[in-house]
Amino acid sequence: MRASELTLVRNLPLFHEVADPHFEYLTAAALLQRFPPHVVLIDEGALPDFLHIVVEGSVELFAAHDGRETTIDIIRPVTTFILAAVIRDEVYLKSARTLTEALILMLPAEKVREVFSKDAAFARAVVNELALRYRGVVRALKNEKLRSSAERLANWILKSDEQQGRAGHVTFACDKRTLASQLGMTPENLSRNLSLLSKHGIKSGSREIVIENRSALSAFAQPTSLIDG
Amino acid sequence: MRASELTLVRNLPLFHEVADPHFEYLTAAALLQRFPPHVVLIDEGALPDFLHIVVEGSVELFAAHDGRETTIDIIRPVTTFILAAVIRDEVYLKSARTLTEALILMLPAEKVREVFSKDAAFARAVVNELALRYRGVVRALKNEKLRSSAERLANWILKSDEQQGRAGHVTFACDKRTLASQLGMTPENLSRNLSLLSKHGIKSGSREIVIENRSALSAFAQPTSLIDG
DNA sequence: AGACTCGCTTGATTTTTATCAAGCGCCGAT
DNA sequence: ATCGGCGCTTGATAAAAATCAAGCGAGTCT
Numbered sequence: 001m002r003a004s005e006l007t008l009v010r011n012l013p014l015f016h017e018v019a020d021p022h023f024e025y026l027t028a029a030a031l032l033q034r035f036p037p038h039v040v041l042i043d044e045g046a047l048p049d050f051l052h053i054v055v056e057g058s059v060e061l062f063a064a065h066d067g068r069e070t071t072i073d074i075i076r077p078v079t080t081f082i083l084a085a086v087i088r089d090e091v092y093l094k095s096a097r098t099l100t101e102a103l104i105l106m107l108p109a110e111k112v113r114e115v116f117s118k119d120a121a122f123a124r125a126v127v128n129e130l131a132l133r134y135r136g137v138v139r140a141l142k143n144e145k146l147r148s149s150a151e152r153l154a155n156w157i158l159k160s161d162e163q164q165g166r167a168g169h170v171t172f173a174c175d176k177r178t179l180a181s182q183l184g185m186t187p188e189n190l191s192r193n194l195s196l197l198s199k200h201g202i203k204s205g206s207r208e209i210v211i212e213n214r215s216a217l218s219a220f221a222q223p224t225s226l227i228d229g
Numbered sequence: 230m231r232a233s234e235l236t237l238v239r240n241l242p243l244f245h246e247v248a249d250p251h252f253e254y255l256t257a258a259a260l261l262q263r264f265p266p267h268v269v270l271i272d273e274g275a276l277p278d279f280l281h282i283v284v285e286g287s288v289e290l291f292a293a294h295d296g297r298e299t300t301i302d303i304i305r306p307v308t309t310f311i312l313a314a315v316i317r318d319e320v321y322l323k324s325a326r327t328l329t330e331a332l333i334l335m336l337p338a339e340k341v342r343e344v345f346s347k348d349a350a351f352a353r354a355v356v357n358e359l360a361l362r363y364r365g366v367v368r369a370l371k372n373e374k375l376r377s378s379a380e381r382l383a384n385w386i387l388k389s390d391e392q393q394g395r396a397g398h399v400t401f402a403c404d405k406r407t408l409a410s411q412l413g414m415t416p417e418n419l420s421r422n423l424s425l426l427s428k429h430g431i432k433s434g435s436r437e438i439v440i441e442n443r444s445a446l447s448a449f450a451q452p453t454s455l456i457d458g
Numbered sequence: 459a460g461a462c463t464c465g466c467t468t469g470a471t472t473t474t475t476a477t478c479a480a481g482c483g484c485c486g487a488t
Numbered sequence: 489a490t491c492g493g494c495g496c497t498t499g500a501t502a503a504a505a506a507t508c509a510a511g512c513g514a515g516t517c518t
Contacts, residue, residue: 042388044455065375066451072370079299093367093455116356120349123356128343130359131313132234137366138322141301145413146294149505176466184374186506191467206466206514226273226322378475405496415476420497435484435496463516473506482497488490 057102154221288329383450
């Protein structure tokens, strides 16, 4: 593994305070692997062998049941995913697959649990990470149950614009099919919702969205830190 | 506070391994309070002052936004709730109110965080608790997004029957309005779904449900440990 | 260049769920 | 026992979202 990637991981809040020997112990047995797009990394129902960390690319967390499928989250660098199953040594509740080509660091689950029980600083960092993720899922649940699909889209546009520097034009990082799934709607309804939102301050092109009237969009979206973070 | 309640709390996985002086420190400043039904204990958006523990009665976690409201979970004794906000010292994302009369133990949030940073055993117990809760919310999200309202009800019946000893008859712990909210449907649809399920092995009375054909109900419900735990 | 592919859009229809509006029945109070 | 009240049920309607079915259009391949 290259030093640059190790540094990236070392700088994650999760590993920043871990004692040097413990960090070396974890990474000595780590695997750094490059995957093509659309490869399944984790199958729900399986027991965790590794703690996964996205170093490059993006990963979709999803779940399937009885023929239906739903996207739960999209993970971008540099982030761990599905920590809870690793810590509790219980089956994964979600599956994971690459969306793009991706570079994934995998730390042996057993060693993560070992360091967790020896290294108090790591244990505290795990708590913070888990608490953060917990809050993320609660937000997702509220977003789903308290908003219509058009409102979810409107808030996604506002949030993406923030992340892209409030420039007033949002570019799609993935195809619309994936975006629709992420927002909990069909591609058809994403299309309809985009044209609906043209009545609320946006203009949507094929590759980007332009925010022409932020306050109108905001009035429709009703963003709140209690859902949108 | 009475010794019997202290013992109950002490026996929670969260507090079982905490060093004696730390446990005493936490509980010395604790408040044990009895609340009438339908009292709001926590307002989403507020900063946490206490870690709450339900000792008796039941508490509903819910969230509201833009005139809509949704039940997120029902908490029964003996359990802590909304630990993540306390640990991170960030605003609550959910509100809480008593459903029945309830006895609530409240530990000062500041002291919880203090013991958390001093007591490694407590930190590890917090991780386990948070990981468990995290998985609970993921299950709730999957239940919501991968199932119809009738399927949620069918699985609720099966699960309640398990918890009541597989006797084949489930009694309602709360009124149907509350149950409907918990299952993410209107009271009208709960009623319709109950009559729908009479085609799938149940007989529903006003105070209880009888499972007449468990395998038929199960075939309709498609229960799975990846959602139902 | 022309035709093809594939992703996106648009329209029509169905399913699911919520909302509105009566009606029914159990239970307590008088 | 009878009268009200209230929670539950039932029916009719409406809204939201999924599904089915074409059509369009920006790229690519030959």
